[in-house]
Amino acid sequence: xxxxxGLGKDFQRAGESxxxxxRTVDVTVERGExxxxxxxxxxxxxxxxxxxxxxxxxxxxxxxLDGVTVYSGDKRILVPPERRGLGMVFQSYAIWPHMTILENxxxxxxxxxxxxxxxxxxxxxxxxxxxxxxxxxxxRPTPLLSGGQQQRVALARSLATEPVVLLMxxxxxxLDARLREEVRKEIRSLAARLDIxxxxxxxxxxxxxxxxxxxxxMHEGDILQQGSPExxxxxxxxxxxxxxxxxxxxxxxxxxxxxxxxxxxxCLAVPDSDTRAIGDAVVVAVRPEDVELIxxxxxxxPEENYFRGRVVSNVFLGDHRVYTIEVGGFPLLARTLASVLxxxxxxxxxxxxxxxxxxxxxxxxIPSAAGS
Amino acid sequence: xxxxxxxxxxxxxxxxxxxxxxxxxxxxxxxxRLPLPxxxxxxxxxxxxxxxxxxxxSFQVQNDTGTVYGIxxxxxxxxxxxxxxxxxxxxxxxxxxxVVSFAFAIPIAWLAERTTLPGRGLVFPLLTVTLxxxxxxxxxxxxxxxxPRIGIANKALVQLLPIEHSPFNVISLVGMGxxxxxxxxxxxxxxxxxxFRAMDxxxxxxxxxxxxxxxxxLRRITLPLLTPGILGAVLYVAAIxxxxxxxxxxxxxxxxxxxxxxxxxxxxxxxxEVPNYGLIGASSAVMLLxxxxxxxxxxxxxxxxxxxxxxxxxxxxANLVDLGGWAVLGWAIVGAVIVFNVVLPLLxxxxxxxxxxxxxxxxxxxxxxxxxxFRAVPWANLTVGLRNSVILLLTVPTLSLVAGMAISWLVxxxxxxxxxxxxxxxxxxxxxxxxxxxxxxxxLAIVWFPAQWGLFERGIGIIILVYVVTRISFATRMLNSGxxxxxxxxxxxxxxxxxxxxxxxxxxxxxxxxxxxxxxWLWMALLAFRELTMAAFLASRDNLTLPVIIWxxxxxxxxxxxxxxxxxxxxxxxxxxxxxxxxGRRHIGVAQ
Ligand SMILES: Nc1ncnc2c1ncn2[C@@H]1O[C@H](COP(=O)(O)OP(=O)(O)OP(=O)(O)O)[C@@H](O)[C@H]1O
Ligand SMILES: [Mg+2]
Numbered sequence: 001x002x003x004x005x006g007l008g009k010d011f012q013r014a015g016e017s018x019x020x021x022x023r024t025v026d027v028t029v030e031r032g033e034x035x036x037x038x039x040x041x042x043x044x045x046x047x048x049x050x051x052x053x054x055x056x057x058x059x060x061x062x063x064x065l066d067g068v069t070v071y072s073g074d075k076r077i078l079v080p081p082e083r084r085g086l087g088m089v090f091q092s093y094a095i096w097p098h099m100t101i102l103e104n105x106x107x108x109x110x111x112x113x114x115x116x117x118x119x120x121x122x123x124x125x126x127x128x129x130x131x132x133x134x135x136x137x138x139x140r141p142t143p144l145l146s147g148g149q150q151q152r153v154a155l156a157r158s159l160a161t162e163p164v165v166l167l168m169x170x171x172x173x174x175l176d177a178r179l180r181e182e183v184r185k186e187i188r189s190l191a192a193r194l195d196i197x198x199x200x201x202x203x204x205x206x207x208x209x210x211x212x213x214x215x216x217x218m219h220e221g222d223i224l225q226q227g228s229p230e231x232x233x234x235x236x237x238x239x240x241x242x243x244x245x246x247x248x249x250x251x252x253x254x255x256x257x258x259x260x261x262x263x264x265x266x267c268l269a270v271p272d273s274d275t276r277a278i279g280d281a282v283v284v285a286v287r288p289e290d291v292e293l294i295x296x297x298x299x300x301x302p303e304e305n306y307f308r309g310r311v312v313s314n315v316f317l318g319d320h321r322v323y324t325i326e327v328g329g330f331p332l333l334a335r336t337l338a339s340v341l342x343x344x345x346x347x348x349x350x351x352x353x354x355x356x357x358x359x360x361x362x363x364x365x366i367p368s369a370a371g372s
Numbered sequence: 373x374x375x376x377x378x379x380x381x382x383x384x385x386x387x388x389x390x391x392x393x394x395x396x397x398x399x400x401x402x403x404x405r406l407p408l409p410x411x412x413x414x415x416x417x418x419x420x421x422x423x424x425x426x427x428x429x430s431f432q433v434q435n436d437t438g439t440v441y442g443i444x445x446x447x448x449x450x451x452x453x454x455x456x457x458x459x460x461x462x463x464x465x466x467x468x469x470x471v472v473s474f475a476f477a478i479p480i481a482w483l484a485e486r487t488t489l490p491g492r493g494l495v496f497p498l499l500t501v502t503l504x505x506x507x508x509x510x511x512x513x514x515x516x517x518x519x520p521r522i523g524i525a526n527k528a529l530v531q532l533l534p535i536e537h538s539p540f541n542v543i544s545l546v547g548m549g550x551x552x553x554x555x556x557x558x559x560x561x562x563x564x565x566x567x568f569r570a571m572d573x574x575x576x577x578x579x580x581x582x583x584x585x586x587x588x589x590l591r592r593i594t595l596p597l598l599t600p601g602i603l604g605a606v607l608y609v610a611a612i613x614x615x616x617x618x619x620x621x622x623x624x625x626x627x628x629x630x631x632x633x634x635x636x637x638x639x640x641x642x643x644x645e646v647p648n649y650g651l652i653g654a655s656s657a658v659m660l661l662x663x664x665x666x667x668x669x670x671x672x673x674x675x676x677x678x679x680x681x682x683x684x685x686x687x688x689x690a691n692l693v694d695l696g697g698w699a700v701l702g703w704a705i706v707g708a709v710i711v712f713n714v715v716l717p718l719l720x721x722x723x724x725x726x727x728x729x730x731x732x733x734x735x736x737x738x739x740x741x742x743x744x745x746f747r748a749v750p751w752a753n754l755t756v757g758l759r760n761s762v763i764l765l766l767t768v769p770t771l772s773l774v775a776g777m778a779i780s781w782l783v784x785x786x787x788x789x790x791x792x793x794x795x796x797x798x799x800x801x802x803x804x805x806x807x808x809x810x811x812x813x814x815x816l817a818i819v820w821f822p823a824q825w826g827l828f829e830r831g832i833g834i835i836i837l838v839y840v841v842t843r844i845s846f847a848t849r850m851l852n853s854g855x856x857x858x859x860x861x862x863x864x865x866x867x868x869x870x871x872x873x874x875x876x877x878x879x880x881x882x883x884x885x886x887x888x889x890x891x892x893w894l895w896m897a898l899l900a901f902r903e904l905t906m907a908a909f910l911a912s913r914d915n916l917t918l919p920v921i922i923w924x925x926x927x928x929x930x931x932x933x934x935x936x937x938x939x940x941x942x943x944x945x946x947x948x949x950x951x952x953x954x955x956g957r958r959h960i961g962v963a964q
Contacts, residue, residue: 053864053867053868054867055864055867055868080401080867080872081864081867081868082867082868082869082870082871082872082875083870084868085870086868087868088864088865088868090861090864090865091861092859092861093861094859094861094862094864094865096862096865096866096880096884097862097884098880098883098884107866107869107871107879108868108869108870111869111870111871111875112870154865157865157869158868161870167868
């Protein structure tokens with residue numbers, strides 16, 4: 001439905017160095033799929049979305065929407081945004097303040113060719129408003145609408161023409177936390193109901209996980225990894241992806257065997273890998289919730305990845321606690337519901353299949369502000 | 373910006389029909405995207421052409437073999453004592469005018485922006501309206517009152533006071549400079565008030581908190597911070613005064629006190645010999661050079677803000693100085709400006725329009741009161757003048773806004789490389805005197821086009837063009853600042869909704885800009901209506917405007933009739949001024 005191939009765009013401001021907003025981006029979004037672009041600020045998400053909309057002109061590559069090439073650097077094709085037949089929800093909502101709700105939602109319909117009749121337009125507006133729960137509000141002027149209502153008008157406006165592709169750029173970032181959660185659910189169910197292909201931009205990984213069929217994680221104009229939320233969370237291919245989905249224990253080490261790493265914590269059994277040679281410097285990622293705490297029971301059988309340590313501190317976070325366990329001098333974070341005594345000895349177990357191994361040094365490229 | 377549109381899966385089965393459809397959609401797209409650059413280029417092209425023709429003509433020398441190029445004109449300009457005198461006069465005239473205008477404008481701006489002067493909110497609208505009173509009107513009033521021989525105020529003073537000679541002489545460089553300066557106070561005030569407003573009051577407050585006394589504060593904090601603003605205003609007003617035409621033409625021309633503008637005028641339209649176009653070109657080229665230097669300095673002084681006319685400051689005004697009883701003096705200063713600009717001239721012209729010849733008001737004089745002057749006004753002529761003035765009033769602001777919209781849209785909304793250049797070109801008429809553009813158009817019509825085309829005699833069209841070109845900087849400043857305040861996503865939502873650039877402008881930008889558009893339209897309409905300088909330079913039998921008719925009566929010595937007509941003119945203008953006042957009060961900081 002949306003095919004993006006080798007897309008690149010650079011910005012050059014007078015007197016400044018070139019910014020590679022998009023390097024070489026390849027993305028394919030299937031029909032009816034909800035696809036989320038996730039990444040830290042400045043990673044090029046908005047730029048990519050605007051290229052798809054036609055509001056920004058790429059420098060190279062190709063974009064095909066529903067079988068129609070709308071941009072091709074080689075063939076010098078560029079379809080302007082008004083001919084792409086898309087729906088789009090802007091971050092500021094971009095509700096035209098001099099028009100009523102009716103006029104806002106009707107304007108895209110009046111531009112359709114062949115022309116629609118007046119009655120038809122009214123009916124379609126009513127249908128779009130009903131979809132977002134604003135039925136009967138046609139005549140209301142727009143400047144006095146609340147943020148949530150504006151958001152709905154923007155959504156209705158983008159859906160009124162029944163576009164095959166819907167683009168959204170951080171549509172929830174101007175709403176307060178409660179409303180955000182509510183509208184998020186509505187968007188998800190609306191998209192599923194209308195079977196519309198959606199490209200959605202956000203920097204909030206919770207939002208991405210909840211909405212997406214698939215996610216692409218962007219970083220400095222590149223796509224680090226794309227896949228289902230579960231794939232990205234459990235099998236990150238890049239430390240920056242792991243970093244993005246919540247806090248992580250990063251442990252430096254060296255390959256001792258093709259399925260074992262020597263670290264400060266001890267010798268860690270890891271999933272089999274052929275890509276690394278014995279002796280390679282690596283970094284290991286373990287999520288705090290994967291660190292199992294096992295109260296010391298005398299005579300317990302030592303299992304794989306079973307280490308002894310001491311509880312040094314405890315943070316209470318309401319529905320869970322985060323403990324810092326010192327293992328072999330390494331402060332290991334563990335997330336759990338259980339309550340253990342600070343200062344006491346404890347055993348921890350790290351399931352082998354939950355350990356991710358990355359090339360050493362790649363962690364230095366992680367932006368410190370990433371994640372949430 | 374855009375290249376082409378093509379269907380995917382290309383290559384196969386492109387029937388003739390499809391090819392035709394593709395061609396048609398390309399054509400439609402080109403037509404949609406052409407008008408904006410086209411309008412922008414034509415308008416700014418005119419700016420350049422008017423200036424280029426001046427430079428070209430300045431190097432043209434007539435000799436036996438025809439036209440050759442050389443620096444003969446500049447040599448003549450340099451050696452001719454008459455020209456040298458005109459330039460020297462201009463310097464004195466402009467110097468006096470600058471001192472007078474800023475001596476009033478700086479204190480008034482301070483009063484209006486930084487003190488508790490009662491009713492200080494009125495200062496701005498009052499002076500803006502004063503600015504609209506044509507300066508030829510003011511100048512006529514001053515000549516009637518303070519002519520050394522026949523001035524009625526002078527005569528009255530000689531009668532009343534134990535003096536033998538007229539105390540004031542307005543027919544002099546200093547007199548002319550004084551009237552010009554007074555007439556420019558509102559403009560200088562508006563610009564300085566804007567810089568006062570843009571200044572962060574916290575800077576003054578912190579000085580106050582640290583125990584720095586009022587005058588030290590003024591000297592060490594306030595004035596240094598204002599310096600760029602004041603300097604910018606000085607450069608701007610200087611450019612206006614050195615090329616000012618109205619006042620020198622009313623006061624100096626018939627008394628052979630020439631400044632640059634009247635010198636060029638008499639050279640261009642001499643009574644006897646053939647006009648020396650080369651000399652006009654050369655003197656205008658010199659002025660143009662001065663204008664460009666001023667523009668350049670001005671842009672450095674005011675930095676990026678030259679792209680926007682409106683300087684919006686913080687809304688809170690702390691640190692207001694309590695004037696106490698001195699408020700009376702404050703209003704006396706403001707009142708003096710209004711009296712000198714409007715009240716005195718209005719009284720003088722009213723009186724003169726009602727009497728058969730100049731005389732001091734007295735019982736005997738009141739016996740001679742008559743409406744004959746109004747009856748003697750050539751109403752037929754005046755009707756033609758009125759028609760022309762109304763045409764200008766309607767077309768100039770409209771065309772200026774159309775052209776301004778095209779340019780501002782390209783400057784603010786497109787990321788076209790040359791947009792920056794367009795902006796600088798559009799800014800040129802801000803500081804380069806209007807007179808220069810009038811001269812450019814005059815030379816263009818005469819030198820570039822065959823005489824038999826009679827482009828110059830061809831009526832009002834050429835005047836409209838020149839007016840539009842000179843207003844383009846104002847229009848683009850207003851629209852630039854209007855456009856940057858409209859969130860760009862509102863446009864983008866329009867594109868995604870299926871509107872092209874023209875559709876977005878029509879359906880989204882124009883409605884949102886309508887207050888700015890209305891206000892700018894009214895302002896430019898008023899300026900077009902009262903403009904004398906450019907209309908006088910480009911006057912021909914068929915395109916006389918009301919101000920030109922009044923001025924020619926005046927120069928022909930028919931003072932009483934000219935006064936009567938001027939009153940009619942001001943009466944016609946009043947409803948427009950009221951309209952402007954009603955709509956314009958909410959807008960601030962217009963610089964031009
Ligand atoms: N018009 C522009 N001119 C110059 N640089 C730009 C422009 N637009 C974007 N950039 C640069 O391109 C890079 C990517 O920007 P983009 O807006 O796509 O990021 P983003 O992922 O949407 O970030 P955010 O989450 O903050 O919205 C940034 O470095 C940005 O500074
Ligand atoms: Mg963004």
